[in-house]
Amino acid sequence: MSLLVTGSIGIDSVQTPYGQASDVLGGSAVYFSFAATYYTPVRLVGAVGGDFPEEFRKVLGEREIDLAGLETRAASKSFRWSGSYAGDMNEAETLETKLNVLAEEAPKLPEAFRDSAFVFLANTHPALQRDLVSQLTSPKLIVCDTMNLWIETTREELLRTLRVIDGLVLNYGEARMLTGEQNLLTAGRGILKLGPRVVVIKKGEHGAMMVTPKGVLVLPAFPSEKVRDPTGAGDSFAGGMMGYLAHADRTDEAAWREALVRGTITASINIEDFSLNALRRTKRADAEKRVEQYLAMMPGG
């Protein structure tokens, strides 16, 4: 089934203990799309400025990504982010964020995308997320991401958004902030009461947890010795997850469990190199092979 993503398309500069990359392709919707297209084509909605390199457009063209919703605003500048990671690389230190085109009007949802069945709203202002939801004609599954900024500054807007979506993906610090609960399972169950029927809490190198009214899924991260750049880990996690669900055209509990395994694996591939490099060179067959390796590393495997 069709999968829509809307989020940032950016130009990143990143430094980690393993190297650095300057002015490389990044952004939540981009990481999401590269991970999701292991499983299904993606419709991308986002905006870039006149400075967006032709070369990056070619990279986006490598995958089955429908760019009809990619707006280029010649007079604007693209979103830029620079950050660095140290130590266990669990958290980025943001050095600079230039919202640029992201601070302007939201990109339009093309008429042809309104019938999208599976929808992922990457982290942005919750009112904009709700605005996009209102334009959908026949959604089967709407999942969104959020961040500490919106939890702190636009809490009421966020709570309204949580009432119109199906799933929320957020990291553990955000889950604690949103609910005021230290215990992650209590936090997850608290979020279920706010509207979503699926809550996915990301824990970086420690894996993820899914909480639904039916139960709990706990997933360790795929242990890798080749972690070079965690940028986009959460977005590539969401991409693998949503790509699998859209491909399977299912939203039941069992499908979600399979989907979270895929998200874990696409994230693990992504962080092995800077920018989109690892996702670009890794084939779906290799990702599925890693799924098998991963399952074998767990007690039931």
Next chain:
Amino acid sequence: MSLLVTGSIGIDSVQTPYGQASDVLGGSAVYFSFAATYYTPVRLVGAVGGDFPEEFRKVLGEREIDLAGLETRAASKSFRWSGSYAGDMNEAETLETKLNVLAEEAPKLPEAFRDSAFVFLANTHPALQRDLVSQLTSPKLIVCDTMNLWIETTREELLRTLRVIDGLVLNYGEARMLTGEQNLLTAGRGILKLGPRVVVIKKGEHGAMMVTPKGVLVLPAFPSEKVRDPTGAGDSFAGGMMGYLAHADRTDEAAWREALVRGTITASINIEDFSLNALRRTKRADAEKRVEQYLAMMPGG
């Protein structure tokens, strides 16, 4: 098969966001023994002072713990520890440690315990650990714990100990400190080169990882909403793990995997209440029921 543990037997005072307990039974060998006796009897070696309450001795008598190696030194005082936990409770803040009897001569290994097959050396000076190893007549599996203090101050002694044991259990901060590697898998593999053929890295609320020459096992923690006091989590983890191995009388990879699941579960029970309270009231059948619940919470389950 016989299971021997040597470690501390203490009197603890603990404060957490969920309450507090003063002058309660604690110590690494005690938590270990209560968890291990879900699966097999335990031989305990340790020393206490004349101040050790008769009531605590009765508690130890509730389980199949052979106390022939429990030395009571009337003129000495028992080991005391007090600490507090805040926030996510992943780390204790030690308020006071009184080594007392632990700073004296090591307790003697009774002649009848020398033939122990499965042996766990809880955290203590690595030279004392080695001394105990040298007294064993027919060990099948020797596993030890350690801590940052020995890694920093007696590194050479610790490295010598690592060459005469089979397995090392340590937390992730210690694994990083011992190897200088941030990546946990790299750290685990680095420790294998130092002697042990099994390395178990504990990650608190994030679970555990086992690294052997054959492969890797990753385990999330059992998600619980009832975490009240994490004291003894690592020791009850080791107890469930070693208790299962001794009970099965196996040291192969498959048995270790099963054993780590048991360790995860006994630790999850322990942290649901202060001191030994939760382990004391929970039956083996309930622990095994929780094993099933846990496996069902993972992708293969």
